Amino acid sequence: MTGDFFLPGNSAFHRFDGRAKLILLVGSAAFFFYPLPPVFLAAALVAWVLVFALTIGLKEAGTPLRSILPVLILVALLTPLFNRQGTPLISVKGMVLATTAGLEETVRMLLRFSGVTLTFYLYFRTTDLQTILLSLRWFGLPFRSSLVVTLAFRYIPHFADLYRQVSDAHSLRAGEGTSSSRGFLKGVKAFFPTLTSVLIQSVKSIDPLSMALEIRGVGGGKARTSYGVLPGGARFFSQMFLSCIIVAAELLPILWR
């Protein structure tokens, strides 16, 4: 497990400045919550699908949509039942199952969830962890917070391996079969010694990590330099300007109405 969701590439979106992309992510995700007719949300969704096609491929757009398909089906089935105002469209034995307003709301919810999903998916797929954290730091995320995130990513694979090793060790010691063969309750009960061991080993990592951080000057109160720096210059300003223009343009339909 790499502990990262980033898909390396050289598309225009990969090369787009991380800070500008973050503004675009927040603004574009918020757009799907604006009180607008579904046609505007559909246009935004189509635009994002086009961006997928031009950057990491249309096939990648299918991955997040497939993962949320069960939820989309639930939305399609249940939203009309919870929104029965307006002109009835489908009635069964006097009970209104769908109305015009309900269908409009259903379409809005489907477009909203799909649009937000694609927006976030594209951002994290085309932006590596270092760029994400440097961008957040540029916007004011404290150094200690970004340090916590980088340290957590460093330890996630380690604790995942630790869990597997401890789990195997406990299984061998117990001499029992797999969890499916020994029953649900026994399997759950057998988890706790494993989890306790993993937690104790994890907690024992705190002191060495703390001392390592102090030796490296964390918490010393002095200004810190940065190993990685996001580029500035004309390219950065033009991409930031473009992001701000796009986000501002997304507000136009609301102002126009």
Place this chain on the structure above:
Amino acid sequence: MDSGKDKEDQAAGGNGTKHLAAVAILTAVTTVFTYIIRVPIAPTRGYINLGDVAIYFTAFTFGPLTALFAGGLGPAIADILAGYSQWAPITLGIHGLQGLLAGYLFRLLSRRRSESPSGKAAGYTLGGVAGTVVMTGFYFLAGGLMVGFGAALVEVPGNLIQNAVGLTGGIVLTAAVRKAYPPVERFSW
């Protein structure tokens, strides 16, 4: 003259780095518990993730502030790694608040009754109830905005079960880890 506890704190790197290290380690643990470790439910062939177990364990063992940061960040990172990054900002806020409340109420009630078993039991109960209400309630509201209240309502029973499992597991692991490794008390914040 330094007390024994002060010496231990200095050996561990002082309060600042100690707490930062604890938050980082527990964030990673919570991510692993949420994303990697799954308990199969044979009848349904589904899984329960143990993220809430880690959040309640962190809240009851390490205190409200560690639970706020690690409890929010851990599941949020798990959401991103699992491909559900659209939920990450919501998860960050809701699970962080869940950990904060559970840890704060547990500490308040257990200290008020001088760390007695009845005080701890009251703390576990009220902390667990508050955490459950916050997590289930806010996920329902956020889900309502994201996918509509009809679909969000379907998630409520699952979230309640998740919290019940998480609270039970968190209490058991808190007691087990405290018994097996008493120095864990030093990291409480």
